[in-house]
Every structure is written in C-alpha cells, then in structure tokens.
Amino acid sequence: MTDIGDMTIRIGNGYDIHQLVPQRPLILGGVTIPHDRGLLGHSDADVLTHAIMDAMLGALSLGDIGRYFPPSEPQWAGANSLDLLAQVGQLIQQQGWRVGNLDTVIVAERPKLKPHIETMRSHLATVLHLQVNQVGIKATTNEGLGPVGRQEGIAAYAVALLWAIPR
Numbered sequence: 705m706t707d708i709g710d711m712t713i714r715i716g717n718g719y720d721i722h723q724l725v726p727q728r729p730l731i732l733g734g735v736t737i738p739h740d741r742g743l744l745g746h747s748d749a750d751v752l753t754h755a756i757m758d759a760m761l762g763a764l765s766l767g768d769i770g771r772y773f774p775p776s777e778p779q780w781a782g783a784n785s786l787d788l789l790a791q792v793g794q795l796i797q798q799q800g801w802r803v804g805n806l807d808t809v810i811v812a813e814r815p816k817l818k819p820h821i822e823t824m825r826s827h828l829a830t831v832l833h834l835q836v837n838q839v840g841i842k843a844t845t846n847e848g849l850g851p852v853g854r855q856e857g858i859a860a861y862a863v864a865l866l867w868a869i870p871r
C-alpha cells in the first residue's frame with residue numbers, strides 16, 4: 705500500500721544517449737556486445753546503466769550522476785558504469801531506501817539486443833543485490849527515425865521504484 709504521509713515509495717526516471725563511433729566497445733548493462741561501433745563517452749558510456757542511476761537518484765531528488773561522477777574529473781575516465789551503479793546502490797541504501805523494481809527501454813537500431821538482455825539483467829541485479837525479476841529491460845528500434853534511427857547513437861530510458869527500508 706502506498707503511504708503518502710510517510711512517503712514509503714518513491715519513483716524516478718532517467719534518460720541518456722551516447723554517440724556511436726568506431727573503435728569503441730559497445731557496453732550496455734555491463735555487457736560487451738559485438739558490434740562494429742561502440743558508444744563514445746568519458747566513462748564506458750553505458751547508456752542503460754547511466755539511465756538507471758539517474759532514475760534511482762531522481763527518485764530521492766538526489767540530482768544526477770554528473771553530481772557524483774563529474775565528466776570533468778579524470779578519475780572517471782574509462783569508468784566501469786557497473787562500479788558507479790554499485791556506489792549509487794550504496795547511497796540509496798544509506799538514505800534508507802531499496803529498489804522495488806527497475807523498468808528500462810534501450811532504443812537502438814542495431815545491433816539486435818535480444819540475445820544479450822538476460823545477461824544484462826543478471827549483471828545489473830547482481831550489482832544492486834536484486835532478484836533478476838526486479839530488473840526489466842526492453843529493446844526497440846527507432847524505426848529509422850532521427851539520430852538513433854540513423855544509427856548515430858543509442859539511447860536508454862529507465863524508471864526506478866524505491867521502497868523505504870522498514871525501521
């Protein structure tokens with residue numbers, strides 16, 4: 705039951721997009737996916753994991769990942785986004801919250817992501833100490849429309865539902 709007075713549940717959403725370029729690995733949900741191009745970024749540019757972190761932080765009005773892992777800091781160059789996600793998971797827990805469930809969409813024209821989705825779910829669930837059934841990942845093309853449709857980039861959306869840890 706939703707307890708509005710005590711705010712026992714909170715919801716957040718996240719979005720990210722990165723450019724597809726040659727000679728970069730394509731990493732989504734911590735999984736390296738065979739492809740002729742990868743996502744450009746200061747970190748490993750894992751758009752799915754970035755969107756999830758922003759959704760979790762957003763649920764508690766804690767800002768976005770740039771506040772905790774500024775792209776201007778060399779410390780985060782090449783960062784493994786799953787390591788960053790573990791830190792966001794710890795922050796959420798320290799604040800007295802746990803993830804109820806995550807639901808996400810990856811928007812990518814190519815490659816076909818279906819064969820990799822269960823591995824992504826498993827990686828994300830492990831890092832956040834969740835059951836796999838608490839992590840939803842869907843994939844869709846952009847039907848050839850816009851920059852994602854032209855394969856210039858890959859985008860991801862995430863929603864996170866958080867529950868207060870009973871005291």
Ligand SMILES: Nc1ccn([C@@H]2O[C@H](COP(=O)(O)O)[C@@H](O)[C@H]2O)c(=O)n1
Nearest residue numbers: 812813814815816817818843844845846
């Ligand atoms: N990169 C992608 C995109 C889509 N899928 C799967 O294909 C289904 C159909 O996609 P549409 O965009 O044509 O609706 C979609 O439901 C996904 O299951 C995929 O695996 N990888």
Ligand SMILES: C[C@@]1(CO)OP(=O)(O)OP(=O)(O)OC[C@H]1O
Nearest residue numbers: 745746747769770773774775780
């Ligand atoms: C995690 C960070 C760290 O530089 O990753 P980036 O690869 O810069 O990706 P972006 O989504 O543009 O910003 C988030 C950053 O905080």
